[in-house]
Amino acid sequence: MTKKRKRYPDLQQKLERPWCFYCERDFDDLKILISHQKAKHFKCDKCGRRLNTAGGLNVHMTQVHKEQLNQVENAIPGRGGLDIEIFGMEGVPPDVLDQHNQDVTRQHFADEAARQAATGNPTRGSGLNGAKSKRAKKNETIEEILQRAEKYRIDRANGVLPPPVAEVKLEPTPPAVQPFVPPPGVVVPGAFPPGAFPPGAFPPVRPGSVPGVSGLPQRPGFGAPPPGADFDNSLNELIRDAQNPAPAASETPVEKKNSKKDKNIKLVFFDESVSPEEKMARLPRYAEFART
Amino acid sequence: MSNQFELAQNPTDPISAVNFAPNSSSRLLVSSWDRNVYLYDVHAEPGGKLIQKFEHPAPVLDVCFGRDGNEAFSAGMDWEVRRIDLDSGAQTVLSTHSASVRSVLYSAPHNLLVSASWDSTLHLHDLSQPGEFSTVALPAKAFSLSASPTKLVVAMANRSVNIYELDKLAQAAKASGDADVKPWQQRESSMKYMTRAVSCMPDDAGYASSSIEGRVAVEWFDASEESQARKYAFKCHRQAVDGQDVVYPVNALAFHPVHGTFASGGGDGVVALWDAVHKRRIRQYQKFPASVQTINFSNDGRFVAIGVSPGFEDGSDDVPDGAIKVFIRELSDTEAKGKASKK
Numbered sequence: 230m231t232k233k234r235k236r237y238p239d240l241q242q243k244l245e246r247p248w249c250f251y252c253e254r255d256f257d258d259l260k261i262l263i264s265h266q267k268a269k270h271f272k273c274d275k276c277g278r279r280l281n282t283a284g285g286l287n288v289h290m291t292q293v294h295k296e297q298l299n300q301v302e303n304a305i306p307g308r309g310g311l312d313i314e315i316f317g318m319e320g321v322p323p324d325v326l327d328q329h330n331q332d333v334t335r336q337h338f339a340d341e342a343a344r345q346a347a348t349g350n351p352t353r354g355s356g357l358n359g360a361k362s363k364r365a366k367k368n369e370t371i372e373e374i375l376q377r378a379e380k381y382r383i384d385r386a387n388g389v390l391p392p393p394v395a396e397v398k399l400e401p402t403p404p405a406v407q408p409f410v411p412p413p414g415v416v417v418p419g420a421f422p423p424g425a426f427p428p429g430a431f432p433p434v435r436p437g438s439v440p441g442v443s444g445l446p447q448r449p450g451f452g453a454p455p456p457g458a459d460f461d462n463s464l465n466e467l468i469r470d471a472q473n474p475a476p477a478a479s480e481t482p483v484e485k486k487n488s489k490k491d492k493n494i495k496l497v498f499f500d501e502s503v504s505p506e507e508k509m510a511r512l513p514r515y516a517e518f519a520r521t
Numbered sequence: 522m523s524n525q526f527e528l529a530q531n532p533t534d535p536i537s538a539v540n541f542a543p544n545s546s547s548r549l550l551v552s553s554w555d556r557n558v559y560l561y562d563v564h565a566e567p568g569g570k571l572i573q574k575f576e577h578p579a580p581v582l583d584v585c586f587g588r589d590g591n592e593a594f595s596a597g598m599d600w601e602v603r604r605i606d607l608d609s610g611a612q613t614v615l616s617t618h619s620a621s622v623r624s625v626l627y628s629a630p631h632n633l634l635v636s637a638s639w640d641s642t643l644h645l646h647d648l649s650q651p652g653e654f655s656t657v658a659l660p661a662k663a664f665s666l667s668a669s670p671t672k673l674v675v676a677m678a679n680r681s682v683n684i685y686e687l688d689k690l691a692q693a694a695k696a697s698g699d700a701d702v703k704p705w706q707q708r709e710s711s712m713k714y715m716t717r718a719v720s721c722m723p724d725d726a727g728y729a730s731s732s733i734e735g736r737v738a739v740e741w742f743d744a745s746e747e748s749q750a751r752k753y754a755f756k757c758h759r760q761a762v763d764g765q766d767v768v769y770p771v772n773a774l775a776f777h778p779v780h781g782t783f784a785s786g787g788g789d790g791v792v793a794l795w796d797a798v799h800k801r802r803i804r805q806y807q808k809f810p811a812s813v814q815t816i817n818f819s820n821d822g823r824f825v826a827i828g829v830s831p832g833f834e835d836g837s838d839d840v841p842d843g844a845i846k847v848f849i850r851e852l853s854d855t856e857a858k859g860k861a862s863k864k
Contacts, residue, residue, distance in 0.1 A: 274524070274853050274856055275524075275853050276853075277853075277855055296524070300807065302804075302807075303804070303805065306808065309807070493764065493765050493766055494765070494766045494768055495762075495765055495766070495767045495768065496714075496733070496734060496768050497767065497768060497769045497770060497788050497832075497834050498733050498769075498770045498788065498832070498833070498834055499714075499733065499734075500715065500733075501679075501715065502661075502662070502678040502679060502715065503678075504623075504662075504664050504678070504715065504717075505733075505770065505772075505832060505833040506537075506582060506623065506833075507621075507639060507662075508833050509535070509554070509833040509840060510580070510598055510621060512840065515554060515579075515580050515598065518556060518578065518579040518580060518598060518599075519579055519580075519598040519599075519621065520578075520579060520598065520599050520600045520621075
């Protein structure tokens, strides 16, 4: 069985997710968001009662515990105010909502770009109507395909096709071509009738062999390396090109991972063996009191 | 929150340690780099009352209570371990290290005072034999000290951790001079960076340690394979700033004496409560105005004292300016309880 492809939610799906005003966390479903808010932000830390809103908690605190609630718990800085009445997604100020949607959108495209860079896969939709894929899709009928197959067979019979090219180029001896001789009676289209060699074109040493026809590309094996060599080179190039980006692509993600681990971290304090207190003790204002 | 307040009279320089008395949740000792040890009655009046200040010749790096609420021990940059009579204010020098003394710890069941210093030694003081002490050599500078009912954990430089049996240490303390006490276990920190703090579980099962790189590891004393397989570490006290993870040292660790959960305090000014057994964060408090340097729970677990002061950051020439405050938070019954233990 093939591995199931991971589906990434699209932007619309992400924007539709309910999220918590106090901690910016998002949830699958509004019910979960509301129970999250009751448990994390509107829970009385004296008796554990879960209220529906910050205002409700405030009233509860004043009436039951005779205490004043100043801030919503576990809120990110600046969001803990009691002046905004939040319930689920209701009451979120439009500017905060806008900001959140922008953040989600930015994050979405950043994620997509990161995924694309890491996997090399095209982004969603680009295969169909977005950026053109490298090879145009061919629409052909059965007849066209059959025609092409026929042409292939003929070309192959004429030795036009490349399969043995590599060897032939190194060993331009005629016998290598012998198997390609069509059986007598089969008339290759465009070929001269047997025996009617164009004068001086080829010595009649190899009767039965298909004579070179000026209209057809040069057969390999007739001491004609150039087309074969050309092809060979271009093939090699293709192979090289195909090989080269591959390791490069597999290297970059590895580097990226490392940089994620190393670069994107800033240690506030770092030393192998000297503790913050020891460094602090060396400061002139403390060192003057230190015993030596 | 109204169940949290700050002490009115705070030290003038960074706070090195806060400690509640063993027999009351109102007496609190605070040691500071301003060369003083402060004794507060935190509930006498709103904002707490400063009972007395005990001046030292050099910055004080640690302080702890002794046998009762009237005896304290301090250690600091004057290389000396002192006993302070909190009633009279009289100070006696118990022993002198050959470098600054980082930590002092009193173990009540063994009547033993342990001091740990950057001179890579422990001094053991049997308090029934005043004036005598014995020395235990450590493989590296001591950074943090913590005791469970039977074990003593010493976190040191080069990520080494030694675990001693307090019984053996108490025995060694009876004979003065160099004590040849082999550690019960010698471990290497499971974290890559320098160990910052260590704290033992009150149920004697294991300990938590923290590093300068925003990480906390929980380990068990039991050396059996299945127990060691249970050890784990997690990241915390980090902040994403412009796509960069700013990682703060975890300066303080303290276990709750009743519920067995623990608090961590970091350079980001955040205190979080964790359930070590269920691997859950129970809660995280509002950010404090400066780096959290030290945390201590009161004996009954009802209060937590949090020492906040700007921490030394790498690359800075001085300690940055910032709030120097001690916060006291009253915990509700369930606040520090682990999730599963509720049932």
